[in-house]
């Protein structure tokens with residue numbers, strides 16, 4: 068099967084690797100001149116580590132990983148802890164994988180370095196996709212086209228492939244924007260705990276964690292914004308506006324923010340869950356089909372899981388594309404839809420506007436912690452529990 072992947076981000080490169088392992092003929096078409104990721108961190112949760120293990124790449128990522136000791140929730144002003152999930156041995160054994168923090172460039176590099184050097188054609192901006200008698204055709208800005216048995220749209224939030232197959236207009240401005248910054252600390256410092264820390268305040272929250280083996284702290288500071296903010300790594304923000312938006316927050320955060328050199332503004336968009344991702348010989352993957360708020364730290368994780376499952380499904384039904392795509396969606400769509408919707412819900416519960424509402428939320432976190440510490444706070448037990456390596460489907464089970 069000849070397969071074209073549109074987009075060489077985390078999802079596209081992971082998929083290329085997974086498909087090449089199954090022996091498919093794969094070409095990536097990337098609009099940029101080279102592979103590249105934004106200069107920020109990414110949290111890799113156990114479910115994504117399991118997908119990476121299934122792809123044979125987890126050990127490569129561990130080399131550059133930072134291992135946080137816990138996921139914690141904290142009060143924006145006092146710093147008091149409202150939930151804590153320890154990430155030690157018991158956690159790793161329970162989920163059969165660790166929780167790690169890496170730089171995004173290191174994550175992308177794990178996939179890219181596993182690919183043959185000629186697998187990607189750069190400077191190829193796709194302008195549309197159409198079905199043909201024997202598959203699908205992707206057309207590019209330079210006027211060229213490429214015919215394949217399957218075209219996979221892994222072209223991100225503003226997917227041209229999605230729009231050309233399913234129509235445009237469903238991308239939703241969520242009313243959230245974030246500041247993103249990477250602050251060099253030269254090692255673990257006393258004002259930043261070696262944790263994935265969620266600082267929750269009125270109509271805003273901040274996430275801090277170490278990357279680059281502990282040499283820098285990644286900050287995502289989210290506020291609510293009435294006006295649409297672009298979604299781009301090229302939109303610089305002023306450090307002053309970041310400091311003024313978080314005035315009065317805990318002194319440790321102020322101290323950390325005072326080390327910010329460059330800060331970028333990022334508008335956050337999502338999409339209602341789609342009913343289907345595939346039509347004929349075209350399917351979607353990653354942010355192209357399930358763009359989500361980053362509040363459960365799952366966008367890249369879902370793209371990597373998608374990559375693994377799509378390759379498994381095509382491997383199980385190499386001569387029946389419709390069956391493979393049905394199996395892929397059957398496994399992936401319900402899970403990613405739940406993650407999309409629960410990430411939206413976290414946008415509400417992390418941003419409660421009054422101390423009274425926060426206290427009620429925190430009491431609920433405490434109640435859940437007593438029942439099972441794994442279900443407290445961000446409540447991601449069901450997310451981390453998933454193991455894509457267990458996926459298997461027989462033709463008779465397909466709807």
Ligand SMILES: Cc1cc2nc3c(=O)[nH]c(=O)nc-3n(C[C@H](O)[C@H](O)[C@H](O)COP(=O)(O)OP(=O)(O)OC[C@H]3O[C@@H](n4cnc5c(N)ncnc54)[C@H](O)[C@@H]3O)c2cc1C
Pocket residue numbers: 073074075076077078079096097098099108109110111191192193194221222223224225226227245247287333352353354355361364365366367368369370
């Ligand atoms: C603030 C923030 C924090 C986040 N934190 C986390 C986290 O901790 N953990 C996590 O798992 N996820 C996180 N995410 C989500 C994660 O970044 C995305 O979900 C993930 O990068 C999606 O990968 P993708 O390959 O689907 O899309 P993208 O990374 O957007 O890649 C799409 C690729 O397609 C290319 N492309 C686009 N259009 C075209 C075209 N027309 N033709 C050819 N190529 C094209 C692009 O150049 C790009 O290379 C976060 C997101 C944000 C905004």
